Amino acid sequence: MADSAEASVQEHWSETNGKKYRRGSRLPKKTDTRPPVPAAETPKVPWTWEEDGMTVIRGTARSAPGCHNVCGILSYVKDGKLVKVEGDPEDPYNQGRLCSRCLCIPDYVYHEDRLLHPMKRDRADRGKDKFVEISWDEAYEIITREFKRVVDTYGADKIAMCQGTGRDIHQVTRLNACVGSPNEGVPYFAGNSCYLPRIASMACMLGGACVMDCSQFLPKRYDDPRYTVPEYCIVWGHQPFYSNADGFYGHWITDLMKRGMKVAVVDPQLTWLAARAGEDWLRVRPGGDGALAMAMLKVICDEKLYDQEFCDKWVYGLEAVCERVAEMDLDDLCEKAWVSKDDVQRVARTYATSHPAAIQWGVALDQQTGGQQAAHAITAMWCITGNLDIPGGNVMGDACWGIEQPNWTGTWGWDELMTEEEQSKRIGVERYPMFAVGFKNLSSNATIEAWQRGEIPIRAAYIVTNNFLATMGAQAEQQLEWYKQIDFIVVSDLFMTPTMMALADVVLPAATYEERDGFGGLNAYRISCINKAIEPVGDSKPDNTIFLELGKRLTQAIKPENNDIAWPWDDVQEMWDYALEDGGFTWDELRESTWKYPEFKYRKYETGDLRPDGQPGFRTETGRAEIYSMVFHHTSWSGLDPLPSYVEPVESPYSAPEDTAEYPYIVTSGARVPHFFHSEQRQVTKLRSLHPDPLVYIHPDTAAENGIEEGDWIWLENKHGKCKYKASFNDTYDPRVMQAEHGWWFPERKDAAEENVEDEQKGLFGVLESNINNLVPFDAGVSGFGSNYKAMMCKIYKAE
Secondary structure (H helix, E strand, O other), X not given: OHHHHXXXXXXXXXXXXXXXXXXXXXXXXXXXXXXXXXXXXXXXXOOEEEEOOEEEEEEEOOOOOOOOOOOEEEEEEEOOEEEEEEEOOOOOOOOOOOXXXXXXXXXXXXXXXXXXXXXXXXXXXXXXXXOEEOOHHHHHHHHHHHHHHHHHHHOHXXXXXXXXXXXXXXXXXXXXXXXXXXXXXXXXXXXHOOOHXXXXXXXXXXXXXXXXXXXXXXXXXXXXXXXXXXXXXXXXXXXXXXXXXXXXXXXXXXXXXXXXXXXXXXXXOOOHHHHHHHXXXXXXXXXOHHHHHHHHHHHHHHOOOOOHHHHHHHEEOHHHHHHHHHOOOHHHHHHHHOOOHHHHHHHHHHHHHXXXXXXXXXXXXXXXXXXXXXXXXXXXXXXXXXXXXXXOOEEEEOOHHHOOOOOOOOOOOHHHHOOHHHHOOOOOOOOXXXXXXXXXXXOHHHHXXXXXXXXXXXXXXXXXXXXXXXXXXXXXXXXHHHHOOOOEEEEXXXXXXXHHHHHOOEEEEEOOHHHOOEEEOOOOOOEEEEOOOOOOOOOXXXXXXXXXXXXXXXXXXXXXXXXXXXXXXXOHHHHHHHHOXXXXXXXXXXXXXXXXXXXXXXXXXXXXXXXXXXXXXXOOOOOOEEOOOHHHHHOHHHOOOOOOOOOOOOOOOOOOHHHOOOOOEEEEEOOOOOOOXXXXXXXXXXXXXXXXXXXXXXOHHHHHHOOOOOOOEEEEEEOOEEXXXXXXXXXXXXOOEEEEOOOOOOOOOHHHOOOOOOOHHHOHHHOOOOOHHHHXXXXXXXXXXXXXXXXXXXXXXXXX
């Protein structure tokens, strides 16, 4: 049998540019029949050199700790120790700029609380600090034994690989596939409410996703003659200098403003950028974005401000959309959005008559019941105005060279390692049909609904790059009780977190991006190299190495028939060679150049570069940009609307007016703090000193009405729960609105690290005390995408 397996492995060897590697697939290599798109010319820069007695390593900052960007960094090492990190001025992406989190990475790497060794504890001791140190071999043996027990007892689909918003760990999807489970994703995150509502909506309408064009596809950036600076940009539900969707660098907005671009800003508070927008700051009601989007779409359609010629050639459904919005009352939409009709008309007209114009949107749209529907309406705006896939508009972007390995929607290993029967057991794909359109993750809301019915949908879980009790977990205390029922849980992280303390049976210590090799490519612009600067601290390991080593054992124990392709590689560099093969370069070649950009084209719908058949048009049923979505048309039995629509949040002054007397305020959440990434960095002294307490931003008049002074601790409460925050005054909010920070826990409370079953808010590092998710309802509407993390009704009162 061993000889047969060895012979089988031999059949899957391949090579790129003379470098041989094992392939993780029995399918032919794509580049055998279709040569890769050429790489664009980029500056020739070394990846390492000596400077002032230190070794400098050029690379990319990309998890851990988590980040949505792929900033170029220079790491300075002396005697094997990381001394400092600076932004890379040669990198076209961030051009030398770097945030405080990256600048403080040495403090993170060498923090006294770093996890240094694998650990275990008895399941009966969950919530207690009774971990004991073990070897990696013992950790792998326990995980393999327990996962196989679950497969044999309940079925492979009862294993879930659960991730967070950390990046370059998407090989975890292959770990899921190698045991035969289709259930990977964020089962605790109601509505998959971060970017996926927008991505899913665009996928159904356009056959792919769009992003604002800031020249990021072009290595020469603003100097490339193909690029045109947008005349006008609407920044919608987004603070670009603090946080962005994957790969979007917020300072590109200011770069373009310096080059003449005007902005409008849709945001409940007056940010720096909103102040620059002047009268074009639209102070929308949290949860009212859908109403605002439909109001703007109505103005454009009613006044015939769309690009008729473009729509005639490339858009499907214009007439139906115009009929839909003609039936709607503009005054009513504006009243529900809390934005004046004059402001809506002015911004809509300016956007529609500016060429080119762009929309840069944020997670605020995702985190409401109608997030998917709002995304549909906004996408329709750039389609009908002809700002689709043109320089300075919103452009279509696919994974670079089709390399899906670092992409969570690609689910690396899905097709190669699982049977159709195994794939059919994905949680929620029948309940929410949008999950069948290009997505291979489980539905979080279908998982939550199973818990609510008293079922146990997950029997074993691997939680990586996630501290969900502090971040994603709506009604975290309830979810804590659910997840206690899971038979076996392994958690991988860099520090002891509340989630780990509460639930982990096995702990795996992960490494930072300074301690590992890899590549970052979860965007459509480029692929860049993560270069190891130092050896991992203690006995920690990179997530990618853990996946490779553990994957070999799991495959042998559970699906040995895939030994030849599941994890055939000797090391991660060989794994990267296979992952990068469609690009026509090896990992070593990527390291030598640090970054690679595929040659980019605009107006790809004209040249056949969007469709697999090579014909002009989009990857849709009609071949056009479907603002009347045929995907939604065919699945309208589920409640999906083929046309743009407006869905009010499940709990709001308009959907639940009977609750306004008791809960007169709207609290929004999730606005980023620049010193932290979600729940990370709270233990880094330099960063925590800049922002020591969890704050709720409240209008002074509202505070006065409730006997609250600035700096007071107050309770926010609704029918789902309550949480405690420190009041900070901000008179730019509507007095009916406040904003509470998310992701808070208190690593310094080591005396309260264990779970306090008598009063949950007093244990687990205080994670349930200042947790705005206590107020979040479970609801994702008919689509399964989008939930009310940013539009909760509440009351407030001073904490005693």
